[in-house]
Amino acid sequence: MSYRDLLPELRAFYALISFITFIISVTDIVRTTGTFKKKHLIFVPILTTLMSCLMFQTFSYFLEINGTNYDIHSVLEDMISIRLINMPAIIAGLLTFVPLAISIVSYVATTRKINTSITLRSIRDGFNNLDTGILMYRDGGFILFANTVMQQIAVDLTGKRVTNGEQLKKALSTPDNHIVLENGEVYLIKENILDVDGKKVNELTATDVTILTRLRREENKLNQQKEAFNRRMSEYSRKVGEVTVSKEILDTKIDVHETFGNALLMTKAYIRKDKNASELNTLKQMWRKTLVFKEIPSDPSEDRFSLELYQAAKACGIDLTIDGMLPPYKDAQIRKILSAAAREAIINASRHASADKMDLKIESTDDKTEFTFSNNGKIPEGITEGGGLSSLRKLIETNSGTMKLTAEPEFKLIISIPVRNGSEGEHAE
Amino acid sequence: MPNNEDHISRIMIVEDQQLVRMYLEDEVRRAPDLELKHSITNADLADLYCRNEDVDLILMDVYTEYGASGLEASARIKKAYPNIKIIIITSMPEFSWLERAREYKVDSFVYKELNDGSLVDVIRRTIKGESIYPVDTPEVIIGDCSSKDLSYRELEVLREITTGDSNEEIASRMHLSVSTIKTHITNLMQKTGFRSRTELAIKARESGLVIK
Numbered sequence: 001m002s003y004r005d006l007l008p009e010l011r012a013f014y015a016l017i018s019f020i021t022f023i024i025s026v027t028d029i030v031r032t033t034g035t036f037k038k039k040h041l042i043f044v045p046i047l048t049t050l051m052s053c054l055m056f057q058t059f060s061y062f063l064e065i066n067g068t069n070y071d072i073h074s075v076l077e078d079m080i081s082i083r084l085i086n087m088p089a090i091i092a093g094l095l096t097f098v099p100l101a102i103s104i105v106s107y108v109a110t111t112r113k114i115n116t117s118i119t120l121r122s123i124r125d126g127f128n129n130l131d132t133g134i135l136m137y138r139d140g141g142f143i144l145f146a147n148t149v150m151q152q153i154a155v156d157l158t159g160k161r162v163t164n165g166e167q168l169k170k171a172l173s174t175p176d177n178h179i180v181l182e183n184g185e186v187y188l189i190k191e192n193i194l195d196v197d198g199k200k201v202n203e204l205t206a207t208d209v210t211i212l213t214r215l216r217r218e219e220n221k222l223n224q225q226k227e228a229f230n231r232r233m234s235e236y237s238r239k240v241g242e243v244t245v246s247k248e249i250l251d252t253k254i255d256v257h258e259t260f261g262n263a264l265l266m267t268k269a270y271i272r273k274d275k276n277a278s279e280l281n282t283l284k285q286m287w288r289k290t291l292v293f294k295e296i297p298s299d300p301s302e303d304r305f306s307l308e309l310y311q312a313a314k315a316c317g318i319d320l321t322i323d324g325m326l327p328p329y330k331d332a333q334i335r336k337i338l339s340a341a342a343r344e345a346i347i348n349a350s351r352h353a354s355a356d357k358m359d360l361k362i363e364s365t366d367d368k369t370e371f372t373f374s375n376n377g378k379i380p381e382g383i384t385e386g387g388g389l390s391s392l393r394k395l396i397e398t399n400s401g402t403m404k405l406t407a408e409p410e411f412k413l414i415i416s417i418p419v420r421n422g423s424e425g426e427h428a429e
Numbered sequence: 430m431p432n433n434e435d436h437i438s439r440i441m442i443v444e445d446q447q448l449v450r451m452y453l454e455d456e457v458r459r460a461p462d463l464e465l466k467h468s469i470t471n472a473d474l475a476d477l478y479c480r481n482e483d484v485d486l487i488l489m490d491v492y493t494e495y496g497a498s499g500l501e502a503s504a505r506i507k508k509a510y511p512n513i514k515i516i517i518i519t520s521m522p523e524f525s526w527l528e529r530a531r532e533y534k535v536d537s538f539v540y541k542e543l544n545d546g547s548l549v550d551v552i553r554r555t556i557k558g559e560s561i562y563p564v565d566t567p568e569v570i571i572g573d574c575s576s577k578d579l580s581y582r583e584l585e586v587l588r589e590i591t592t593g594d595s596n597e598e599i600a601s602r603m604h605l606s607v608s609t610i611k612t613h614i615t616n617l618m619q620k621t622g623f624r625s626r627t628e629l630a631i632k633a634r635e636s637g638l639v640i641k
Contacts, residue, residue: 226595233593233630237641240634248520252448304470312477339473346477
């Protein structure tokens, strides 16, 4: 049985199938063209398109000649079509349904390929979904690509979307390469030059550093707080020595008071000849101990400082004279420096210069205190700083002071210590 | 105790607290075999007083107003006049002083509290050549723990933080990494139960366990 012998409904059905195949193939062609760079996938749809086109033409032609209107389109068409109409029905079926199957498979395959491979669109979507702004343009400003974030930045800064790369670059240039948007976001702008297929592309990237900037600011604040704390801690450290010593002295005084009180009570008991009164010897010992403390000077070591300087010099055979006011008891650091310096000066004077007289001059002004040691001994040829002098220098420099040794016209050790806002150890924070 | 000394030992006292010095002077004066040669407050000048070598033994306080110069003075004196005996007296349990005293060859070391009336005894024994050291530093309670529970390193770090210096400065001084320092501080706070570094530093310093 040939095609022309089939039922009219069946014949119409074949025609419909061909038409559907045609539609599917054409859609496939369009999709492949627009999606993939490599166009080889296009051949199958093109094939099925032609096939279905041909079959449809044939079937419709047959419909036409069965009707009363008969037009000869062309001799070639007629020849092909008449041949096809007379082919066995099975062949006609094959020529109709096989292309359909192929086109459907091809369509599904294309769809899968689109979904699983990186297409041009997926690249573009990827760029647009980045948190970083990207702008690519040619010299002169022609835009090749600007992603979503970059467009947002452009609108925020200039009021409109980017149209010229060079212009936007100018709008984005700041001294530290950071731009701040209206909503407070901070972006770091970087420039790159790319080479794509041998041609130069300018690239501008905008990285979101909002959180980083905020964290840095907080870190700075914490560091400042930490430094302020450390300063207070150092200050405390310095003061605590004084407080501890004072506390110890107070404790001792309290002890003495108690001992005195006890001695009085026990003596009273003894005088009253109480049963449990202590022996006279015990009482005597107790009183002896107590009376040691009967003279407690109000200012500890106040006058001993100068006395001991004289005595120490005398022990080394040096007659010391002091000209000026010694630093008061509360300037502990300055006293320490003076003691250490006096020691060095006395040793050097007696051992190296064979001096027997030494002079200490003290001058204090509002912002510094100056000690000058000089002696009547031999003038040293060269001044070498041994261990003692160099550790003295370190001590002085730790306290922001200066130390100077001169040999001409006579040997002098000059030390200058700056005084901090009022008295040392109590400076305003 | 009968005293068999046939000569009188000359004593120098170096102590800057008036009351303690007066007590020590009294102890020395009442002993018939001891003579008080010098009694001074300034440890920095101590070695100058020894120039004429008219001193046999020094009672040296470690901690004076402006720092532990007693130890430095002892080191100097021991080097220049090795025959002069030195007894270090202190009331502060600062743990590293014992070690340094030994290093400088200080003859004896006594804690003021643990010594009641037997000071003259220690002086006599030291002059005879005995070296008397406490077995260990006295135990100090800080917060929830005792000083005995802290390791040597932890005590060192504890001393450093009382200066108020930053972790970086402390680390470079001790030749350790900053993270090691932080670990030690965390352990210290855990052991003592103190809630802040400040509290830790202040309590440690007040106890006298660590003094910089």
